[in-house]
Amino acid sequence: MVQKLDRKSNIPLHVQAETQLRKLVSSKEYEDGKLLPKEIELAKTLHISRNTLRQAINRLVYEGVLVRKRGYGTIVAPKVVLSNARNWMSFSQEMKAQGLEVCNYELHVSRKQSPPSQVSQFFDLEEGSRILCVERLRGSVDNPFVYFVSYFNPSIGLTGNENFNTPLYELLEKDFGITVETSKEEISAQSASAFIAEKLSINEGAPILVRKRRVYDKSSLPVEYNIGYYRAESFTYAIEFKRE
Template sequence: MDIKIDHQSPLPLHNQIEQLFRKLIQSKEYAKGAPLPKEEELANRLGVSRNTIRQATNKLEHEGLITRKKGVGTFVTSHGVSTQLSNWHSFTMEMMEKKIALNNLEINVSLVKADEKLAHFFRIRKNTKVLQLRRLRAIDDEPVVYFESCFHPRIGLEETEDFNQPLYQLLENKFGIIVVRSSEHIRAQLAGAMAKKLGIHTNDPVLVRERFVYDPGDRPIEYNIGFYRADKFTYSIDIKK
C-alpha cells in the first residue's frame, strides 16, 4: 500500500495519518497479525514527528483497533473493537453539556516535587518535578469547587499552556493523549482550610474526590483532587445489575 500524506492539505497531519492507519488495518496483510510499521520508521517516511504518529495511533488504540506490546510492536487487534470508555469528562466539559456557565476565579500553575504518593502513582522517583495546576472554579462568580491536578512529566505540559480550555481536550488535541479510565475515591469532610477559598464556614461539609487518570495503555496521566461545596453538588452513580 502506498504510504504517504499531503503536507499542503488543510487536514491536520495526525488526522491524515489516522486515516492512513485505518486503511492499513483493513488490508489483508495486517488483519492477519503482521506488526504495523514502527513509529520512528513512519515518522521518517512521512516527514513528521513521532508525537504526530502517536497522536493518530492513540485514538485507534482507544477504539480498540490496535494493541501496543512493549518491546515488540503495534498490532491490529484480533478480536474486534473493545473499549473501556467511561462516560465521564473534564469538569469544564461536564458543565458545558449541562449549559452551566463556568469561570476560573483563580488559576495557578507551577512545578512541584513529587511526594511519595505522587511518585508511587506516576512510577517516578520521589522529588521529580511535576506540573501542578490549581484552579478555583465558580458558577455565576460564586466559588463551588477547588481543584489541584498534577500531571506525569512525560506528557510535556508547560506552565504557559492555555488551561482555560477543557483539560482533556487540551491533552488530546495538543499532545495526542486520550484519557479512558479513572479510579476515584470520594469522602466527606469538614471544609477546614478550604473554607476561605470556597466562601463557606470551616465546619461546613465538603465532598473530596481523588481521581487517578489513565490512558489506553493504562499509563498514569493525572492525579486530581477536588474539594466540592456539599451544598452545591450531588455525586450520582448509575449502577446496573
C-alpha cells in the same frame, strides 16, 4: 407551560412527560426552590395518569433536577454539578451537559519538588522529582464551588506555559496527542480546612466533598492525579446499578 402529549407517538408517554418537565423547570418561571404544580394538576394538563407522571418525576428526582419534600411537594433543586458513574466527564463537560457556564476564578501553575506520596506512587516518581501542578478555583458565574489540584505525568512534556483556561483534556489531545479514557475515582466527606474554606467562601470545618481522580490514557499511561474539593451542596454523584 407544559404541552399535551402525543399518544400516537412511538415515544413512551413517561418519556414525553419527562421532556415536558425538563422544559418547565428550565424556564425562567421555575428557579431554584420553586414548587412544581401538584401532581394531579400536572397529570390532568398532560392527559396522563398520575403513575405515568410519577415515572417522569422519579427520573428527574434521581438525576437531582427535582427534590421531593415530605408534606410540601416537589421543588426545583438548586443547580449542582451532577456526575454520572456510568460515563465520566471532565468538569467542563459536566457543566456544559447541564447548561451551566464555567467560570475560572483563580489559576496557579507551579512545579512541586515534593508532591504528596500518593501522587509520587501513582506516577512512579523518583524521590525529589519535580512535577507540574495546576490549581484552579472554578464554578458557575454565580459563585465558585470547587477547588481543583491537578498533578501531571512528567513524561507528557507540559511546560506550564499552556493555556489552562481551556478544557484540560481537549488541550492534552490537541497539543500532546493524549486521549484520556479511564478515570478511577474516590469520593469522601471531610471538613474544610482554613485554606479550602477561604477559597470556597464557607466556614472552616464546614462539610465538603473530596473527589480524587486517577486518570489514564488509552494505553493505560497515568496522565493526571486530580483532587477536587467541592462545596457539599453543589455536587451530586449519581450511581445506577442493574441487577444481573
